[in-house]
Amino acid sequence: VKIEVRYFASLAETTGKASEVIEVDEQSDVRSLWKLLTERYGALAELHYRPLVACDMQYCDWTESLRGVREVAFLPPVSGG
Amino acid sequence: VIALQSDPIRTEAVLQAVCGDSNGAISLFLGTVRNVNQGRNVRGLEYHAYGEMAEREMSALRQTALERFDITSVAIVHRVGPLAIGDTSVAIAVSAPHRGASFEACRWIIDTLKKTVPIWKKEFFEDGETWIEGRPEGQGSSDSGH
Numbered sequence: 001v002k003i004e005v006r007y008f009a010s011l012a013e014t015t016g017k018a019s020e021v022i023e024v025d026e027q028s029d030v031r032s033l034w035k036l037l038t039e040r041y042g043a044l045a046e047l048h049y050r051p052l053v054a055c056d057m058q059y060c061d062w063t064e065s066l067r068g069v070r071e072v073a074f075l076p077p078v079s080g081g
Numbered sequence: 082v083i084a085l086q087s088d089p090i091r092t093e094a095v096l097q098a099v100c101g102d103s104n105g106a107i108s109l110f111l112g113t114v115r116n117v118n119q120g121r122n123v124r125g126l127e128y129h130a131y132g133e134m135a136e137r138e139m140s141a142l143r144q145t146a147l148e149r150f151d152i153t154s155v156a157i158v159h160r161v162g163p164l165a166i167g168d169t170s171v172a173i174a175v176s177a178p179h180r181g182a183s184f185e186a187c188r189w190i191i192d193t194l195k196k197t198v199p200i201w202k203k204e205f206f207e208d209g210e211t212w213i214e215g216r217p218e219g220q221g222s223s224d225s226g227h
Binding site: 008009 | 137197
């Protein structure tokens with residue numbers, strides 16, 4: 001299935017893009033998607049923190065299944081305010 | 082009122098949004114852009130947001146505050162895009178029958194917003210720029226803020 005992956009702030013600079021469409025198998029979860037991305041972008045594997053993740057704009061765990069999910073966003077620790 | 086906007090925040094409008102005859106108090110919090118962060122001179126900064134999700138999270142904060150505190154209404158407005166020193170980056174207004182609840186709710190909202198709403202700040206210094214990142218979850222909130 002196709003998933004829209006979005007990157008924000010420093011993660012967008014690390015990957016060089018704000019979003020992309022990634023093909024994953026239906027059994028995937030967030031963790032397996034991230035693994036695939038770290039293979040594509042080596043610098044993601046070297047982050048000193050674990051990003052927050054949101055599936056369809058809801059914060060979720062790394063074990064969240066991607067079944068039925070359309071958009072996954074990886075978020076650095078937030079710094080608004 | 083819940084808003085992310087690139088236009089300057091009009092404090093009067095934020096206050097107006099929470100006015101009402103049953104209120105005995107209104108607390109207003111303004112976050113402003115400081116000229117120094119961790120010993121470096123800041124020239125300006127830029128806020129980026131995951132827009133739609135940030136608005137959802139701000140709405141959820143408002144809803145939770147209304148359930149948790151004895152308050153009447155809440156308005157939260159956050160800027161995005163480039164800001165100059167002294168600009169207001171965030172405004173939170175809370176009205177309530179009594180001041181205790183409005184102060185507490187206002188404090189809770191800004192503290193929680195800084196930990197949960199997907200907005201990021203990039204600071205521009207005289208000698209470069211850097212993304213400010215809060216502390217990862219479970220380690221307390223960023224101390225780089227207001």
